[in-house]
Amino acid sequence: MIKAITGTRDILPSDIPKWNYLEKIVSEVFRNFNYKEIRTPVFEETSLFARGIGEATDIVSKEMYTFIDRGGTSVTLKPEMTAGVVRALIEHSLDKKQSVNKLYYVSPMFRQERPQAGRFRQFHQFGAEALGSHDPMLDSEMIIMAYDIINKLGLKNLTVKINSLGIPQSRENYKSVLKKFLEKHFNSLSPESKKRFDTNILRIFDSKEEQDQKIMADAPLLINYLDDESIQHFEKVKSYLSSAGINYDVDPKLVRGLDYYSHTTFEIVSGSVGSQSSLCGGGRYDMLAKELGGGDIPGVGFAAGIERILLACENENSLNLPEEKIDLYIVSLDKNLLVETFKLALELRRRGLTVETDYLSRSVKAKMREANKYNAKFVLMIGGDEFQKGELVLKNMSNGEQHSIGKNELENLVNKIKGL
RNA sequence: GUGACCAUAGCUCAGUUUGGUUAGAGCAUCUGGUUGUGGCCCAGAAGGUCAUGGGUUCAAGUCCCAUUGGUCACCCCA
Structure with a gap:
């Protein structure tokens, strides 16, 4: 019997009502915030992701579905949406037709990882990107939209985590401070973290190894090394969130695995799913458009995992779907x-x-x-x-x-x- | 990529420990319970090469090995 490829699933007629319900809420909330839907191709030139997401990231270095097409071009099934959206914006000069572009999407994504609860090789995300403004109001808007959608699905047991990575210069300064600190403890680090010392030193904060956590508990924090402008930006984001009545935890250790982030990063975490508890993640990426050959276009966005959210809904029994008649x-x-x-x-x-x-x-x-x-x-x-x-x-x-x-x-x- | 656990009917599972006739249940499906009437109830039917391949044995769903698939966790991420 031929079966679906590992890590892919059929969404059967009996599953469709909850997908439709979620998609309806998603489009309503985005419409209220005046975000316009965009659909980009399922596959792109591999170099888009390599340059956009970063060669050293896990996504690019070991998770992409990449193949050579019959014309000899290396193409990749999209592992995330931001790079494609920014590519489309530049290609069609949307930034010149309108100064601020607010876009949203619902789309399948592909990453070749070992499946587990809340993780698939083909999975679906909804998300938004706002391009053309540095305004921290938009950073907050992202978190609020994601929170509102998840909240409307009846989920409790949520934590909003936010952090600021600052601008690249302050981050570089901080990295050298962190490097000095970790050099003293290098021999006590886990093998994984020893590797990260060279590739992406900030990620050592994410380690679940007890020996690493012990060391990092005393490590200097990026938040204390931010420049004034970054601090200002972060403070504004926090005050907008407070004014929206959103409770958040500042997590100085929230470093995300995509290279393009600067300033705000955030995640919404659920206690109702398995180990893969992050329902949504995002942040600001002011350098990405330039990196992809476009103008100096700042951006901020988020992506949320539909399968994970629906899993949380099932575990909390939060969806009250009407009987099919x-x-x-x-x-x-x-x-x-x-x-x-x-x-x-x-x-x-x-x-x-x-x-x-x-x-x-x-x-x-x-x-x-x-x-x-x-x-x-x-x-x-x-x-x-x-x-x-x-x-x-x-x-x-x-x-x-x-x-x-x-x-x-x-x-x-x-x-x-x-x-x- | 690494590790642990699992695989019996469409689904959820008994049966495996202590090998021994034709492998069971509930749900779902189908038919019927007098002319042309649902739910509840009752009766019956259909449905399994016990994941696949090898081995041990007089005898394997049950013990052993391999393969495949699945689940969960690590790495990392939605």
């Missing part, structure tokens, strides 16, 4: 009336009702059982004496009452059901 099930009482049944179903469907009927020539009892299984609001029976008199039998499935109606009363019936 159909409007009408048509039961034919007479094998000779199949064409009439077909036409009746068609007419009612074209008038806007959700109508089902039997395709297996089953008994009336079996048809009624199926009508019940579909949660039909009404059953319309066609055949017998009533049909001879030009009438149909209408049964209300919630109270069991039934009566005859004339064929010319269908318009009333449609309006009545639509009005329910």
